[in-house]
Amino acid sequence: MDEDTAAVGSMSDSVENSLDPDNWQDFKALGHRMLDDMMSHLETVRERPVWTSIATDFCEHFQDPLPEDPQGALQAYEDFLTEIIPHHPALNIHPRFWGWVIGTGSPLGVLAEMLTAALNANVGGGNQIPVHVEVQVLDWCKEMLGYPKEASGVLVSGCSMANMIGLAVARNTKAGFDVRREGLQAAPQRMMFYTSTEAHSSIGRALSILGLGAGSLREVPTDADFRIDIPALEAMISDDRARGHRPVCVIGNAGTVNTGAFDDLERLATVCAREDTWLHVDGAFGAFAALSPKLRHLVAGMELADSLALDFHKWMHVPYEAGCVLVRSREDHVRTFSMNADYIHHTEPWFSDYGPQLSRSFRALKIWLSLKAHGVGTYRGLVQQNVDLARYLEQHIRANPRLELLAPVVLNIVCFRHLDPRPGPVDPQELERCNRVLLMRMQGGGQVFLSDTLINGVFALRVSITNHRTRRADLDFLIEHMLTVGERVFRSPRVEAEP
Amino acid sequence: MDEDTAAVGSMSDSVENSLDPDNWQDFKALGHRMLDDMMSHLETVRERPVWTSIATDFCEHFQDPLPEDPQGALQAYEDFLTEIIPHHPALNIHPRFWGWVIGTGSPLGVLAEMLTAALNANVGGGNQIPVHVEVQVLDWCKEMLGYPKEASGVLVSGCSMANMIGLAVARNTKAGFDVRREGLQAAPQRMMFYTSTEAHSSIGRALSILGLGAGSLREVPTDADFRIDIPALEAMISDDRARGHRPVCVIGNAGTVNTGAFDDLERLATVCAREDTWLHVDGAFGAFAALSPKLRHLVAGMELADSLALDFHKWMHVPYEAGCVLVRSREDHVRTFSMNADYIHHTEPWFSDYGPQLSRSFRALKIWLSLKAHGVGTYRGLVQQNVDLARYLEQHIRANPRLELLAPVVLNIVCFRHLDPRPGPVDPQELERCNRVLLMRMQGGGQVFLSDTLINGVFALRVSITNHRTRRADLDFLIEHMLTVGERVFRSPRVEAEP
Numbered sequence: 001m002d003e004d005t006a007a008v009g010s011m012s013d014s015v016e017n018s019l020d021p022d023n024w025q026d027f028k029a030l031g032h033r034m035l036d037d038m039m040s041h042l043e044t045v046r047e048r049p050v051w052t053s054i055a056t057d058f059c060e061h062f063q064d065p066l067p068e069d070p071q072g073a074l075q076a077y078e079d080f081l082t083e084i085i086p087h088h089p090a091l092n093i094h095p096r097f098w099g100w101v102i103g104t105g106s107p108l109g110v111l112a113e114m115l116t117a118a119l120n121a122n123v124g125g126g127n128q129i130p131v132h133v134e135v136q137v138l139d140w141c142k143e144m145l146g147y148p149k150e151a152s153g154v155l156v157s158g159c160s161m162a163n164m165i166g167l168a169v170a171r172n173t174k175a176g177f178d179v180r181r182e183g184l185q186a187a188p189q190r191m192m193f194y195t196s197t198e199a200h201s202s203i204g205r206a207l208s209i210l211g212l213g214a215g216s217l218r219e220v221p222t223d224a225d226f227r228i229d230i231p232a233l234e235a236m237i238s239d240d241r242a243r244g245h246r247p248v249c250v251i252g253n254a255g256t257v258n259t260g261a262f263d264d265l266e267r268l269a270t271v272c273a274r275e276d277t278w279l280h281v282d283g284a285f286g287a288f289a290a291l292s293p294k295l296r297h298l299v300a301g302m303e304l305a306d307s308l309a310l311d312f313h314k315w316m317h318v319p320y321e322a323g324c325v326l327v328r329s330r331e332d333h334v335r336t337f338s339m340n341a342d343y344i345h346h347t348e349p350w351f352s353d354y355g356p357q358l359s360r361s362f363r364a365l366k367i368w369l370s371l372k373a374h375g376v377g378t379y380r381g382l383v384q385q386n387v388d389l390a391r392y393l394e395q396h397i398r399a400n401p402r403l404e405l406l407a408p409v410v411l412n413i414v415c416f417r418h419l420d421p422r423p424g425p426v427d428p429q430e431l432e433r434c435n436r437v438l439l440m441r442m443q444g445g446g447q448v449f450l451s452d453t454l455i456n457g458v459f460a461l462r463v464s465i466t467n468h469r470t471r472r473a474d475l476d477f478l479i480e481h482m483l484t485v486g487e488r489v490f491r492s493p494r495v496e497a498e499p
Numbered sequence: 500m501d502e503d504t505a506a507v508g509s510m511s512d513s514v515e516n517s518l519d520p521d522n523w524q525d526f527k528a529l530g531h532r533m534l535d536d537m538m539s540h541l542e543t544v545r546e547r548p549v550w551t552s553i554a555t556d557f558c559e560h561f562q563d564p565l566p567e568d569p570q571g572a573l574q575a576y577e578d579f580l581t582e583i584i585p586h587h588p589a590l591n592i593h594p595r596f597w598g599w600v601i602g603t604g605s606p607l608g609v610l611a612e613m614l615t616a617a618l619n620a621n622v623g624g625g626n627q628i629p630v631h632v633e634v635q636v637l638d639w640c641k642e643m644l645g646y647p648k649e650a651s652g653v654l655v656s657g658c659s660m661a662n663m664i665g666l667a668v669a670r671n672t673k674a675g676f677d678v679r680r681e682g683l684q685a686a687p688q689r690m691m692f693y694t695s696t697e698a699h700s701s702i703g704r705a706l707s708i709l710g711l712g713a714g715s716l717r718e719v720p721t722d723a724d725f726r727i728d729i730p731a732l733e734a735m736i737s738d739d740r741a742r743g744h745r746p747v748c749v750i751g752n753a754g755t756v757n758t759g760a761f762d763d764l765e766r767l768a769t770v771c772a773r774e775d776t777w778l779h780v781d782g783a784f785g786a787f788a789a790l791s792p793k794l795r796h797l798v799a800g801m802e803l804a805d806s807l808a809l810d811f812h813k814w815m816h817v818p819y820e821a822g823c824v825l826v827r828s829r830e831d832h833v834r835t836f837s838m839n840a841d842y843i844h845h846t847e848p849w850f851s852d853y854g855p856q857l858s859r860s861f862r863a864l865k866i867w868l869s870l871k872a873h874g875v876g877t878y879r880g881l882v883q884q885n886v887d888l889a890r891y892l893e894q895h896i897r898a899n900p901r902l903e904l905l906a907p908v909v910l911n912i913v914c915f916r917h918l919d920p921r922p923g924p925v926d927p928q929e930l931e932r933c934n935r936v937l938l939m940r941m942q943g944g945g946q947v948f949l950s951d952t953l954i955n956g957v958f959a960l961r962v963s964i965t966n967h968r969t970r971r972a973d974l975d976f977l978i979e980h981m982l983t984v985g986e987r988v989f990r991s992p993r994v995e996a997e998p
Contacts, residue, residue, distance in 0.1 A: 066639040104619070158856060179710065
């Protein structure tokens with residue numbers, strides 16, 4: 001008997017094991033307890049702090065070595081309840097969270113993820129139900145955004161990946177040579193990409209991953225409303241051509257992360273058509289302005305983009321992660337990613353022909369269930385509601401002599417600062433320092449969460465409302481709270497910046 | 500009153516809306532029902548078909564237009580129960596699924612995803628609990644695989660992305676010039692990457708995305724055991740240097756997808772050290788051979804890799820998606836992805852410095868809970884159990900004159916075929932045709948699921964066991980079923996290939 005036979009022999013005597021519970025009833029009971037706990041967690045989120053700091057020594061908990069022996073699902077959950085839940089503040093699920101651009105998630109999204117994990121489908125492609133559901137969700141997405149029905153698309157981790165995919169297709173399609181065969185080192189000219197100075201950092205990161213180099217990205221100045229300066233763009237393209245470079249792609253912004261500004265996408269499309277360059281639009285959250293009749297004018301021209309990136313985990317509030325890229329020409333899209341020539345014969349898509357992933361989760365399910373349960377009408381209302389809330393805050397700020405608006409409010413983002421009420425000439429450095437202290441004090445209080453940015457080099461407090469739980473009363477509270485804290489901050493002439 | 504004020508005014512009269520349920524009790528009751536349904540779905544999975552085909556006209560269901568009005572969570576779930584569940588076969592959650600390399604998922608994983616979605620944390624970075632949990636999971640991963648503790652890492656969607664990240668760091672680190680600043684078009688020499696002909700398609704796709712071109716990838720032949728031929732690799736490197744190219748990276752395989760072969764990683768590391776090239780190891784599932792004392796010799800040298808890619812959603816059975824990349828030099832890793840120079844001052848990681856994503860879900864939680872609940876000891880046992888099962892099947896095949904083993908069984912993958920029992924000379928085309936029909940008949944029967952591959956150009960049936968539910972009795976069934984179906988297939992001399 002050789003060693004292999006011995007192994008099989010010994011196995012036949014041993015108990016076969018699995019990750020299934022020994023007792024399903026007990027396990028289900030644990031699940032029901034978790035579900036009740038999580039739903040209560042959401043139902044009572046308003047009562048908890050939006051942010052708390054973590055004690056430094058607490059993190060030592062997370063230095064325990066790899067557990068060799070099973071402690072059981074119940075004890076693992078107890079650890080979650082003691083080590084994670086009490087120390088992880090509500091953040092983006094809280095009604096008074098307005099930092100960066102982060103979605104709220106939703107109770108239905110929680111249940112949808114449970115269903116998704118139970119099926120544990122690998123949505124690579126082919127004729128299977130999850131593929132049809134994803135195709136339907138992509139069709140719904142095009143319908144929601146007014147994007148051409150024939151476009152191809154794929155759900156991805158988020159807009160960083162969606163931007164990378166769009167820019168990869170742009171690179172390969174407009175290079176003027178076979179990038180897939182030759183590689184970029186064969187480029188006869190430097191390929192140039194253009195976007196405004198307000199573009200998201202993921203654009204630069206994507207180009208860097210794609211091997212294009214920082215010199216291939218031109219940052220175009222913006223106008224007073226933080227929209228790309230189109231004559232400046234045209235001049236750059238023209239200069240680059242004169243230098244022997246090859247203008248390949250313009251990246252338009254539908255909702256910048258700083259101020260929510262929208263580039264004039266129609267004019268960008270005209271420039272791109274004339275210059276034979278690709279138009280990619282980063283519409284991470286702003287693309288959903290298309291949902292509301294009052295806001296739709298902001299995205300006029302978005303339907304002309306060659307590729308469009310957006311997130312369902314932002315303004316559509318499905319749980320992380322769910323981004324999406326749409327590409328006008330399926331042929332260009334597939335030619336960039338497919339590893340074989342068979343794709344043309346596929347009746348159902350193989351999603352690995354549309355992006356870097358081969359194994360893929362059933363992301364579409366949470367979007368499918370959410371759109372069915374809530375209807376797109378609800379999302380139209382919620383997007384408009386958030387924009388109305390931003391306008392409401394804007395008016396409060398305009399009406400208050402202690403506050404100053406720092407950028408136009410075109411969508412859901414309000415940038416402003418507290419003015420120095422003390423007599424005498426205003427010291428810009430002192431004003432910034434006080435606003436930083438004000439922000440830290442508000443954050444530390446755990447009742448509101450906002451972030452900051454620079455507007456034309458000026459430090460600004462920034463409220464970004466992609467939050468279906470926010471109500472007007474929350475903004476009333478913000479203003480009142482800020483004025484109270486501001487009163488204390490500006491009264492003390494020598495407040496030190498806190499760490 | 501301008502239009503804006505009118506909007507705010509009208510809003511103050513309207514009901515504020517959210518995605519929270521009107522009645523939490525009813526909503527929780529729906530959640531409990533879903534949970535019971537899903538747990539029963541898993542508990543009874545053995546009784547359902549592993550695969551069924553979808554009626555073509557059924558897919559018309561998924562052409563309904565975007566739903567404008569809410570139908571409610573209950574009705575959306577009813578649609579899931581009627582349109583998705585009955586038509587989506589068990590596939591990889593079934594004990595007799597052995598196609599490709601796909602993990603099973605687990606009941607605890609289902610609950611973990613529910614917890615993850617309830618927190619809906621955006622794990623970008625900084626001092627927050629989910630970041631500490633991810634760091635701990637990465638530390639545990641290094642400990643499990645014997646990889647250096649100082650390495651950096653990040654959880655990603657899957658091994659395709661993990662490979663892309665590893666190869667991006669290799670490209671930027673070994674280029675000999677500043678790729679991020681200059682771009683690949685500035686490359687003075689063609690950069691060369693090397694991997695065996697058995698490598699996964701994601702390697703080629705990653706290099707294509709990275710802008711390197713098909714000509715930058717050399718496919719090295721393998722020996723009789725499907726391991727990279729190291730003298731052939733050395734000769735290729737030497738030839739490329741002679742041609743003025745720059746050898747940049749060797750990609751080793753720890754468990755090929757076709758046969759489960761392991762390259763000699765120790766010798767590859769020696770070659771890479773001598774040639775000053777990067778060693779990336781694709782260990783999607785095979786890296787976990789490190790868990791079992793009996794299998795650990797297969798990954799000797801993996802700890803010397805400059806970067807290592809693997810999946811937790813394969814042999815660790817967490818639900819999709821959960822891949823991971825580890826990079827020996829944190830400095831090289833961050834220098835490739837960070838968009839600012841501040842990273843050096845971060846005490847906690849910003850994961851966007853380690854890969855393309857900025858918004859990131861709390862993937863670490865399902866791994867953390869699974870390792871605590873089950874203990875790594877359970878996974879050691881399950882990996883060895885799957886390998887023992889593969890050996891068990893191998894012995895059945897070796898002992899049966901109607902079956903032929905086509906590749907060595909080194910891990911969990913068994914490649915074989917049914918021989919033609921009919922008298923007379925064997926027609927290779929007829930033999931392949933009959934094996935294809937046999938595979939389709941078995942698939943269509945819905946009782947077992949295997950895939951196929953080519954072994955040295957010969958059509959092979961392929962059983963790949965990354966399945967914690969598979970038992971010996973399932974393989975006994977497979978053999979018996981295959982011989983029964985095979986009897987019918989080979990008895991009929993003129994079986995037509997089915998569509």
